[in-house]
Amino acid sequence: MTAVTKKAEGVEKKKKSGFRETILLLVLGVGIALLLQAFVVGSFYIPSESMQNTLKINDRVFVNKLAGAPERGDIVVFKGWNGEDTIKRVIGVGGDRVVCCDSKKRLTINGKALDEPYLYPGDFASGDKFDVTVPQGKVWLMGDHRSASADARSHMEEPGEGFISVDDVIGKAVVRYWPLSRGTIFTTPDGFAKIE
Known part of the structure; x- marks a missing residue:
């Protein structure tokens, strides 16, 4: 495996990891907002x-x-x-x-x-x-x-x-x-x- 291939795979993994983190944070934020709306502030x-x-x-x-x-x-x-x-x-x-x-x-x-x-x-x-x-x-x-x-x-x-x-x-x-x-x-x- 060449250095260029390894670098490309590393960039691809970072993109996937960043996307997953963004989705996770978005879902978490929506969940917290719904809990606040339901139980604290309307x-x-x-x-x-x-x-x-x-x-x-x-x-x-x-x-x-x-x-x-x-x-x-x-x-x-x-x-x-x-x-x-x-x-x-x-x-x-x-x-x-x-x-x-x-x-x-x-x-x-x-x-x-x-x-x-x-x-x-x-x-x-x-x-x-x-x-x-x-x-x-x-x-x-x-x-x-x-x-x-x-x-x-x-x-x-x-x-x-x-x-x-x-x-x-x-x-x-x-x-x-x-x-x-x-x-x-x-x-x-x-x-x-x-x-x-």
């Missing part, structure tokens, strides 16, 4: 106006699937009343009494009025009066554009009485990443801080 788009102006149609958000139990004020993605992925704001958690409305047309939680600056401009806490106590292990969810949101209020006559199980919450929306011009990190609105 991306969801907004299909309706029910969360305006906080979230507009076609906005995209990252959802932390490991955020733990939902808390008042969180924006969460959950398996909705119709079985589809849905996004709303947590208003009440297990044990909370949520009432609409006080003399100033505000929601109250456990007897304290809730300041809601995130509501759609010109909108109101609710056109429907209600008085509910959230069972343990459940949440009471409402959209920020209340007059355009089919939320817990719309499902009060159904078997679950409008409540969603904490187990059906997929995760907490943490970042709006699209469109880039409206990118933001979500925080708990101040109005929930005084609720006990």
